Amino acid sequence: MPPEGESPVEPPSASSPRRRRTIAVVAVVVVVVVAVVLALVLTGRGGASPSPDDTASTAQPTGGSSSGTPGEGASDEPTASTPPAAGPDTPESPPVGLDGSPTVVDGVTVRVKSLTAVDGEAVLPGEVAGPGVRAELEMVNSTGAAVDLSTVVVNLAYGSGRTPANTFSTGTSSFPASVEAGATAIGTYVFEVPADERGGLRLTVDYAVDVPVVVFEGAAA
Structure with a gap:
């Protein structure tokens, strides 16, 4: 028993160390979660799919007209092909x-x-x-x-x-x-x-x- 007139000293609570460990664990978990979220955001930005506008601006033609079916409207009749225009250096046939x-x-x-x-x-x-x-x-x-x-x-x-x-x-x-x-x-x-x-x-x-x-x-x- 403590001497007469002194208040008894209470022993340290067993819950205090546990509380500190819990806080530390929670802090670590929060840091890890924040790091994971940040990594996912950065990865999403780097590999984002192109927007429709970007896709339209970078698309390359695959040949033929951009509208209609290839060969549509083509005629089976022979057509005249344009020859190169004559010039001053063109040779002459005998008169x-x-x-x-x-x-x-x-x-x-x-x-x-x-x-x-x-x-x-x-x-x-x-x-x-x-x-x-x-x-x-x-x-x-x-x-x-x-x-x-x-x-x-x-x-x-x-x-x-x-x-x-x-x-x-x-x-x-x-x-x-x-x-x-x-x-x-x-x-x-x-x-x-x-x-x-x-x-x-x-x-x-x-x-x-x-x-x-x-x-x-x-x-x-």
């Missing part, structure tokens, strides 16, 4: 007379239907009315498919110096863009030519850069 019918490309020929003297009419700025020559040509397609004529260029030169002739807009109607299989296309061209130079004309038909230029020589009627 033929105005009554000739030379071959332009396989299955396609051209001939001068008529070459006559006319009076040119000035309509556009820069044109001067005066004597001229009207050339009407025929392009005959004997192949089984349409032939592209969009690059055909017809020119005329006159005199010993082969002076290039200007073209009158009035009366000129170039060849159409193509000629169907078995059909004939017509092109009409009115050139400015002095009256005393109509006897020595040189008419050229340029089909494409890799096809020799057809050359007609003769006099206007």
Whole structure:
């Protein structure tokens, strides 16, 4: 027993160490949980799936049109392919007379239907009315498919110096863009030519850069 007049000293409670251990354990668990949650958040950000906008912006075409079924609307009929345009360095075929019918490309020929003297009419700025020559040509397609004529260029030169002739807009109607299989296309061209130079004309038909230029020589009627 304690001496008389002193309060008895209570022994330390057995629950205090247990309480401290419990608090420590809880603290460790909280730290672990926070660490796990943080790791999951960071991992989710790094491997997030792309948004629809990102997917649309990075998608690459797999060929063909972006709409419709590949080959939809395609025609079984043969179509004319566009040849490369003729140029100044295109070689020339040997000249033929105005009554000739030379071959332009396989299955396609051209001939001068008529070459006559006319009076040119000035309509556009820069044109001067005066004597001229009207050339009407025929392009005959004997192949089984349409032939592209969009690059055909017809020119005329006159005199010993082969002076290039200007073209009158009035009366000129170039060849159409193509000629169907078995059909004939017509092109009409009115050139400015002095009256005393109509006897020595040189008419050229340029089909494409890799096809020799057809050359007609003769006099206007």
